[in-house]
Amino acid sequence: MTTKTPRLTPQQFEELGKDLDALRQRLLDDLGEEDRKYIYDVVKVQRALEVAGRGLLMASSFPPAWIAGTAALSLSKIIDNMEIGHNVMHGQYDWMRDPAMNSKMFEWDNVAPGENWKHSHNYIHHTYTNILGKDRDIGYGVLRMDEGQRWNPYYLGNPAYAFALMVFFEWGVMLHDLEVDNLRTGRKKWSETAGVRRRMWHKGLKQVLKDYVLFPALTGPQFVATATANATANLVRNIWAFSIIFCGHFPTGVESFTEDETKDETRGEWYFRQMLGSANISGSPLFHIMTGNLSHQIEHHLFPDIPARRYPQIAGEVRAICEKYGLPYNTGGLTKQLSSVAAKIVKLALPDRFWRKPSNPGTRNVKEGRALRVA
Amino acid sequence: MTAQLERKRRFRGLHLLEALATPHSIDRYLELLHPMLVLREIRGEVTSVHRTTRDSVTLTIRPNRRWRGFTAGQHVRVGVEINGVRHTRYYSPATSERSRDGRFELTVKAHDSGRVSRWLHANARRGLVLHLSPAEGEFTLPTTRPDRVLLVSGGSGITPVMSMLRTLTDEGHHGEIVFLHYAYTEADVPYLNALRELAARHDNVRLLLAYTDVEGGDLHGFFTEEHLRAAAPWFAETDTYLCGPPGLMAGARQVFDRLGVAHRLRTEDFAPPPITVDAEDATGEVTFGRSATTAPNSGRTLLEQAEAAGLKPEFGCRMGICFTCTSVKTSGCTRDVRNGELSTDPEEEIQICVSVPVGDVAIDI
Numbered sequence: 001m002t003t004k005t006p007r008l009t010p011q012q013f014e015e016l017g018k019d020l021d022a023l024r025q026r027l028l029d030d031l032g033e034e035d036r037k038y039i040y041d042v043v044k045v046q047r048a049l050e051v052a053g054r055g056l057l058m059a060s061s062f063p064p065a066w067i068a069g070t071a072a073l074s075l076s077k078i079i080d081n082m083e084i085g086h087n088v089m090h091g092q093y094d095w096m097r098d099p100a101m102n103s104k105m106f107e108w109d110n111v112a113p114g115e116n117w118k119h120s121h122n123y124i125h126h127t128y129t130n131i132l133g134k135d136r137d138i139g140y141g142v143l144r145m146d147e148g149q150r151w152n153p154y155y156l157g158n159p160a161y162a163f164a165l166m167v168f169f170e171w172g173v174m175l176h177d178l179e180v181d182n183l184r185t186g187r188k189k190w191s192e193t194a195g196v197r198r199r200m201w202h203k204g205l206k207q208v209l210k211d212y213v214l215f216p217a218l219t220g221p222q223f224v225a226t227a228t229a230n231a232t233a234n235l236v237r238n239i240w241a242f243s244i245i246f247c248g249h250f251p252t253g254v255e256s257f258t259e260d261e262t263k264d265e266t267r268g269e270w271y272f273r274q275m276l277g278s279a280n281i282s283g284s285p286l287f288h289i290m291t292g293n294l295s296h297q298i299e300h301h302l303f304p305d306i307p308a309r310r311y312p313q314i315a316g317e318v319r320a321i322c323e324k325y326g327l328p329y330n331t332g333g334l335t336k337q338l339s340s341v342a343a344k345i346v347k348l349a350l351p352d353r354f355w356r357k358p359s360n361p362g363t364r365n366v367k368e369g370r371a372l373r374v375a
Numbered sequence: 376m377t378a379q380l381e382r383k384r385r386f387r388g389l390h391l392l393e394a395l396a397t398p399h400s401i402d403r404y405l406e407l408l409h410p411m412l413v414l415r416e417i418r419g420e421v422t423s424v425h426r427t428t429r430d431s432v433t434l435t436i437r438p439n440r441r442w443r444g445f446t447a448g449q450h451v452r453v454g455v456e457i458n459g460v461r462h463t464r465y466y467s468p469a470t471s472e473r474s475r476d477g478r479f480e481l482t483v484k485a486h487d488s489g490r491v492s493r494w495l496h497a498n499a500r501r502g503l504v505l506h507l508s509p510a511e512g513e514f515t516l517p518t519t520r521p522d523r524v525l526l527v528s529g530g531s532g533i534t535p536v537m538s539m540l541r542t543l544t545d546e547g548h549h550g551e552i553v554f555l556h557y558a559y560t561e562a563d564v565p566y567l568n569a570l571r572e573l574a575a576r577h578d579n580v581r582l583l584l585a586y587t588d589v590e591g592g593d594l595h596g597f598f599t600e601e602h603l604r605a606a607a608p609w610f611a612e613t614d615t616y617l618c619g620p621p622g623l624m625a626g627a628r629q630v631f632d633r634l635g636v637a638h639r640l641r642t643e644d645f646a647p648p649p650i651t652v653d654a655e656d657a658t659g660e661v662t663f664g665r666s667a668t669t670a671p672n673s674g675r676t677l678l679e680q681a682e683a684a685g686l687k688p689e690f691g692c693r694m695g696i697c698f699t700c701t702s703v704k705t706s707g708c709t710r711d712v713r714n715g716e717l718s719t720d721p722e723e724e725i726q727i728c729v730s731v732p733v734g735d736v737a738i739d740i
């Protein structure tokens with residue numbers, strides 16, 4: 001955490017916790033038919049896009065059909081992964097007690113098995129958000145995304161690694177759960193990953209079979225055109241998901257924390273870290289849906305298990321709460337947030353001394369800094 | 376042979392469809408076209424709705440092809456969405472297990488503060504699609520039908536024994552069947568006309584209606600030994616099938632116990648027995664290990680205590696039927712509220728909806 005961030009008094013922390021708990025309770029009490037209808041409406045649109053996309057690609061050798069089909073399939077995959085998959089697997093709709101929308105049973109149209117992802121995302125990332133050495137989403141074990149990660153020559157490749165991660169994002173998310181960094185440092189044994197690997201294999205195989213064998217084969221001589229269309233749709237989804245997700249925690253101004261700072265956190269302090277460790281993206285209602293409402297990353301990190309359609313509704317209130325306590329509410333348009341992330345990726349590729357003003361060297365206690373790096 | 380091949384081919388087709396729909400089930404697509412089109416899940420469409428007594432509603436249900444039928448006396452889990460939430464309750468088909476068109480009937484009594492029963496009573500209409508489970512339950516007649524049988528019911532508990540009666544008469548069974556039903560008044564008897572008709576048509580069926588609140592029935596008041604002797608003097612030689620409200624169940628169990636024929640009584644409970652908090656047991660602390668929470672033992676069930684402590688353990692029936700709530704008790708002693716049995720071993724799986732802690736207990740929730 002940098003020095004310019006306001007620290008709150010213990011009373012203020014307690015009050016902050018109460019304010020947000022009250023807001024949460026109000027939302028919980030209000031869940032009902034409308035939320036169910038909303039998610040099922042989204043599912044209908046997504047399935048319609050998917051069927052339309054696959055249908056159009058039956059004529060994939062005809063360029064207009066290829067373009068329209070690929071576009072529809074890309075949108076379908078984005079909605080499936082973001083507004084539906086990510087949110088359902090967070091347990092946002094578990095209260096409906098509908099097995100089709102239950103976090104334990106849902107799978108998304110993505111090679112990363114839900115079960116693995118839920119552990120590294122719902123548990124590790126959402127619990128230890130932006131704690132260096134604990135939140136494995138800081139740099140995903142390959143990038144240097146925080147000055148607290150000690151520089152070494154490997155990081156000269158930061159922009160290249162980021163580009164590769166963007167292009168192969170779904171595979172990156174899948175491999176992320178292997179915790180290669182922890183395997184290298186010996187914190188985790190290869191044998192411990194047996195379950196994770198088995199699930200990867202099963203899920204990956206089914207996804208690949210569907211997108212690169214079965215659907216292309218159904219189109220007969222147009223096999224290659226269909227397979228390319230499916231690959232393009234996966235690529236579009238990868239780029240989009242990567243961009244939105246990187247805007248969630250890495251734009252300038254977002255705080256990271258050390259393990260010492262976050263020992264014995266109270267409820268209020270946990271909320272505080274979630275708010276300061278996340279950034280929003282402003283945009284239209286349709287844009288928010290296409291991001292799975294991750295454009296409301298702050299609201300999402302405060303209440304990860306509340307239906308995402310509620311985030312825009314409470315954004316004003318959350319912002320007012322931030323103002324009440326003099327806390328920053330980090331938001332900006334997609335271009336602004338993205339360029340800030342890109343700048344950071346480039347800047348952190350080089351050693352800190354390269355930049356005239358080292359922001360806060362040495363004040364951190366990053367015992368695990370090395371574990372964040374994969375050489 | 377060809378039918379088998381045909382089925383095999385259809386199955387292979389289904390596998391291909393599922394590989395294309397992966398990771399979603401094919402039903403997640405089909406149900407968007409129409410909720411009854413699903414191939415994997417069991418569902419039933421309400422085809423007619425009757426209100427026979429003041430507070431009950433009878434639904435005729437056409438199940439989809441996944442439904443494998445039921446045995447008289449069994450029940451199904453029925454799921455409906457109320458204000459966005461799926462609620463599941465058990466209902467026992469009341470029709471003969473040998474219906475020709477595959478349809479069956481449920482009769483639901485609306486309880487004053489009951490969520491699902493009131494909702495169904497008010498909202499069930501033709502076209503409503505219900506989520507169903509396969510039929511389950513052991514409250515069934517032996518396959519070699521008994522020479523004589525006594526069927527006893529009270530209130531909405533009539534449904535499983537009504538199914539037994541209808542099944543036996545459908546089969547042309549010749550043995551004696553005594554059907555003893557308890558209701559407040561005649562107006563509260565579901566299936567009154569159907570019962571009278573069956574009794575009139577079949578010499579071996581004897582119908583006895585007992586009214587608790589008015590005179591005029593074949594018998595009067597609550598279940599007693601005299602009622603039992605009047606209905607079936609041969610009760611010691613054959614099984615009696617009983618289903619009804621907790622009061623009737625407790626009364627009948629006492630009578631059978633006293634007469635030394637408890638083993639002759641087969642029962643189905645619709646509602647959990649009322650829990651009496653035992654002050655002597657309600658001591659110590661309950662530790663919810665996984666959530667690192669501790670609370671003083673209030674003497675309620677572990678499920679209720681966990682919920683009171685702000686936890687959200689999984690549950691289904693809340694009465695010991697479905698095993699959804701099963702959790703590992705790591706240490707301590709618990710009592711099963713249904714039969715008073717104690718679980719004293721550590722690391723034992725218990726159903727937390729019907730277990731109350733006796734002193735200190737640690738449970739992995």
Ligand SMILES: Cc1cc2nc3c(=O)[nH]c(=O)nc-3n(C[C@H](O)[C@H](O)[C@H](O)COP(=O)(O)OP(=O)(O)OC[C@H]3O[C@@H](n4cnc5c(N)ncnc54)[C@H](O)[C@@H]3O)c2cc1C
Pocket residue numbers: 450464465466467468482483484485486488489490491492493531534535620643644645646696
């Ligand atoms: C194996 C089995 C078979 C069943 N078959 C039938 C059937 O064929 N027809 C039928 O109408 N019901 C049947 N039931 C009961 C049914 O499952 C529901 O419990 C009942 O409809 C009440 O649900 P609810 O949502 O309306 O009440 P809830 O909202 O769950 O409960 C509200 C209140 O009603 C009380 N209550 C719940 N059930 C009963 C009951 N049975 N008697 C008295 N009070 C009760 C509760 O204690 C509570 O105070 C069966 C139950 C079981 C376990």
Ligand code: FES
Pocket residue numbers: 689690691692693694695696697698699700701726727728729
């Ligand atoms: S909830 Fe069904 S057995 Fe406990």
